[in-house]
Amino acid sequence: MIKLGVNIDHVATVRQARMTYEPDPVTAALFADLAGADVITIHLREDRRHVQDRDVKILRETIYTKLNLEMALSNEIIDIALDVHPEQVTFVPEKREEITTEGGLNVVSQSSSISRTVEKFKEAGIIVSFFIAPDKDQILASREAGAEYIELHTGAYANAKTDYEKRTYLNTLKSAAEYATSIGIKVNAGHGLTYKNVIPIVRELNMEELHIGHSIIARSIFVGIKKAVREMKEIIFRYERR
Ligand code: PXP
Secondary structure (H helix, E strand, O other): OOEEEEEOHHHHHHHHHOOOOOOOHHHHHHHHHHOOOOEEEEEOOOOOOOOOHHHHHHHHHHOOOEEEEEEOOOHHHHHHHHHHOOOEEEEOOOOOOOOOOOOOOOOHHHHHHHHHHHHHHHHOOOEEEEEEOOOHHHHHHHHHOOOOEEEEEOHHHHHOOOHHHHHHHHHHHHHHHHHHHHOOOEEEEEOOOOOOOHHHHHHHOOOOEEEEOHHHHHHHHHHOHHHHHHHHHHHHHHHOOO
16 A cells, blocks of 8 residues: 655644744654554754754654655755664755745756765665656656655646646656656655545555645644544545555
8 A cells, every 4th residue: 555654844833933842743743653654754954944853853762653854965964864864864955945836856967966875875774765856867867876766746736727737747747657666766756735636646656655744734733633644544545546
């Protein structure tokens, strides 16, 4: 079954709005874990906009499901990641705003520097994934740079306005996933996915993990995080092609 990665950054966003101690993303992760999340994802940003160093450390000590740390390729964050030792790191582009659709990591233009970083993580026994656009050149460059996984950026699909546009982006994601699988890369997907637009993705894409944050945390305000996680798991279970 496709695994569900729950991104809890937005719990930290609410806490940081008041620079206080609540809501604690660590508590959110524990509840998401109890509700069946297969992966807990956090993004330690260079500006510490939401997740804090303390969150990453405590999560490492308390979460026994796979911990996936999204990170920019900055020396400071690389050192923290190697020290914390999550099961998986996902390299994402620097300085992105995350409120509009932006491309993924440009692996093609920086493949030799990225592959040196990949080596460090591999030596430490940490799985490496790249968050990239569904583009053949980026996928091939990812394999050459040593990525075991890629995470296909679903933002353009999620933001598509018309059915035609949605179908076109879905086809692009589908052929990117097929291509990646054919050259031996495991596929994850995420960004902008909701309880509604995730259905065709689950139905049509062969992949390992879905990474979803905003929509699950938004729903959890009304129904609680355990129910929100369970409902997303049910959608995956119901619609995944087997
Ligand atoms: N995947 C990656 C690499 C991300 O950076 C994010 C959050 O920015 C997500 C998935 C989850 O996106 P969303 O919060 O829109 O579900």
